[in-house]
Amino acid sequence: MNLPHWHRRLAAAFAGVILATAATAATAATAATAANCPERAAVAAHVAALAQGRPGPGFGLQLEAGQVDCARAALVRALPAVLGQPVGYKAAFTGEAVQGRFGMQGPAWGVMFDRHLLPSGASLPADFGAVPRYEPDLLVEVGSARLADATTPAEALDALRAIIPFIELPDLVLEGPANGYAIAAINTGFRGGVLGASIAVAEHRExxxxxxxxxxxxxxxxxxDQALGQAAGESLMGHPLNAAIWLARALREAGIELRPGDLLSLGGFLPPARPEPGLQLEVHYRGLPGDPRLAVRFTGRGTPGSAGPGPES
Incomplete structure (x- = not known):
């Protein structure tokens, strides 16, 4: 795919971030007991399942925070071979409806990669992954690491360059029912998504x-011509930029400082849903400057994938 100029620049700038993430994870892993981290074979098996589009066992259901962190860090080191270069971070479980559905007490985070980021209007198979899902989301482009110091949405906005409509296309991979902690351990299921046009903060600040x-x-x-759902912007932690603040602080606590150009996914406005062949998904951000819309079309079954019952079924 020919990425937009800003995306190519971001991918290049982000090349060193994966090393910082891995180094932070290595420090955490040293402090943890060996039992807190998955075996290399388990990590390799999950990456293989993701690459082949088939469900895998993941790392279990009864996970503690240290186990989730260590599993995610191990995957982040291995995922570029399957998902491309890291380009940002995502917050998950930021909406109350999604938290309740997956038994989470708060958000979680993961790393975003570039290989399966598509422009609005793209088409792809409904079974684009092992357990494919879609959810309406929102990206922001970081302008300053001061985002982690923000205490209000207004201060957060001053640390951003752009707002970008986004449909995330996660692959939950896991076979059978799973809770939010199991999903957080697999890098929150990130696989790719559909990008809309950027809304420059400097031009629309007020x-x-x-x-x-x-x-x-x-x-x-x-x-x-069928309605599938709707949500208010405030459904993400009272204001979408509260999710950006949470993510920036969580990353800082993990030893990761944001840099200008980093992308942040703020979480799903609605719970993830399974795409069906023939679905022409349209998401309208009614009330944002320009009333932006973006779309993706899901075609008949393809490879890879098996759109069987997923973790939230």
Missing amino acids: PLLAALADMRVVVRDAAR
Whole structure:
């Protein structure tokens, strides 16, 4: 895929971040007991399942925070071979509905990669992964590491360059029912997504702050003219930029400082849903400057993938 200029630049700038993440993870792993970290064979098996589009066992259901962190760190070191270069970070379980569905008490985070980031209007098989899902999301592009020091959405906005509509296309991979901790351990299931046009913060500073909280994220199947759901911007932690603040602070606590150009995914406005062949998904960010929309079309079964029952089924 020919990535937009900003995305190519970001991928290049981000090349060293994976090393910092791995180094931080190595320090944490040293402090943890061996039992807290998955065996190399388990990590390799998960990466193989992701690459081949088949469900895998993951790292178990009864996981503690240290086990989740160590499993994610091990995967992050291995995932570039399958998912490409790291380009940012994602927050997961930032919405109350999603937290309740997966039994989470708060958010989790993972690393984003570039290989399966697509432009709006793209088509792909409905079974694009082992346990494929879609969810309406939102990205921000970091302008300053001061985001981690922000205490209000207004301060957070001052540390951002752009707001980017985004449909995440996660692959939950896990076979059978799973809770949020099991999903967090597999890098929150990140695989790729669909990018909309950037909304420059500098050009829309005044309306953006209120619009992000007040907007309605409306999801529909354009092929059938069928409503699939909607949510308010404030459904993400009271304001989407509260999710950005949480993510920046969580990364700092993990020893990772954000840099200008980093992408942050703020979490799903609705719980993840399974794509079906023929679905023409359209997400409308009603109330954001320009009332942006983005779309993706899901075609018949392809390779890889097996869209069987997933962890949230």
